[in-house]
Amino acid sequence: MGTFIQQVINGLTVGGIYALIALGYTMVYGVLRLINFAHGDLCILGAFVGLTMLSGALGGGHPGPALVLLAFVVAVIAISVAGVALEFVAYRPLRKADRLAAVVSALGASMLIENGIMLIWGPEVRVFPSGLLPATTWHVAGASISFVEVMIIIVSVVLMAALYGFVNHTRFGTAIRAAAIDQDAARLMGINVNRVISSVFVIGPALGAVGGLFIGLYYREAYFTMGWTYGLNAFIAAIIGGIGNIPGAMLGGVLLGLFNAFAAGYVSSSWQNAITFALLIAILLIRPSGLLGERVAEKV
């Protein structure tokens, strides 16, 4: 029982992170029908920007929690700007080109960011400083949950609820959904679709930066190829939930996190990736468009 609860806690923590990152993949896909392969790297760039803030870029003597909060604010702003710039440089000029061109551009952007991180922060594993957040651990029914885990779960839930409310209950959120359904029809409503696309490249990377920094704070490390590893898992989460579908990305992230945790807890962590892909294949066999995906058919 203790192991079970422990794996649920681990799974929700990792699942929350996957979900935050998966939202970036799914929102961009929803509006542009493009997989932003650079998204995982942007998220990890966020972790590194946060790391720099936490490693005393401001000089010593600041209280840990305030520093962490500041690191999040700076990372979110920096990665949002990077997201908009990425769209402007790598995707916008190819908007009317063959879809393959945009995919190649996305892969190129991914490599560029990954290697940029390596040039700035080095190829070695960077360790996050300790003692910034309370080391409190609570014990529940034979399992333990740390302050960082509680923070990740709560913040993820709050951010996802806020996004859900924004997309479903505001005028601009409805415009985003409309542009995802039919861009020309959205234009006829007077919606500036370029602005919608830019907004998606702010929201996705902003959430991703939070997810990336969570990864750093949770595992207490960051390395330049991390974007690929976590990006792939979040991408799979988005597909499991039904790519293009926002609640789907949330559901897929949490499910994949739980599955990973149970695989690590009950089988072996070295089987984790195999089990992840087995889950992906099983779900796609039963529901080819993902759990909450509506239809795979291209627009006519």
Add this chain to the structure above:
Amino acid sequence: MSLLEIADLRVNYGEIEALKGVSLAVAQGEIVAILGANGAGKTTLMRTISGLLAPRGGTIRFDGAEITKLGADRIVQRGIAQSPEGRRVFGTLTVLENLRLGGFTRPRGEIMGSLDFVLGLFPRLAERRAQFAGTLSGGEQQMVAIGRALMAKPRLLLLDEPSLGLAPIIVQAIFRSLREIARTGVTILLVEQNARMALKLADRGYVLEVGRIVLADEAKRLLASPDIQAAYLGGESSAHRV
């Protein structure tokens, strides 16, 4: 002065020249119909006026100002709204969300009046306001498309094939609503394959053939013209149109 003035409009679709120098004018308060077979360039014309296609040459003026190079969203702000061919409702949004989006360019407080007007005009939509637009019948979706355009409070309403694929009785109901809309002072430019319905509603008509205006006259005269009857009002050639 005309509300809408189009001069020598040329539009290419890739290599194909879809509009080969179209000129027309619509006066304030008029209902103007554009007739033509499939492929004549009717939808191209509508998409170009709305800013979805960029013309290769020519000018479009609205209310005295040139709008040829404005983006689609700016053209809606100027007062031109369109109910596009094939209706293009947002299927996974509710009827109410579709209608509200129609008023996207207007201040939130102002769209309530338009919403009441649209729901009064199409009581079916009031009944189905919480339903996904994609689950509606074709006629109801057409009401959503027209209602959505009206939510922008346009001075000029563009209608691209509002009768397409609808049963005759529904078409009549839609055209009755159009008459009501025109009575509120909205200028209407209508593209139709159903020439008879269009000409009965319209004040004037143009005939578009492979990218050129070949005839322009009052709607009554077009209805009575033997050429038009043969080509567009159930004559032999129209019976074989694809």
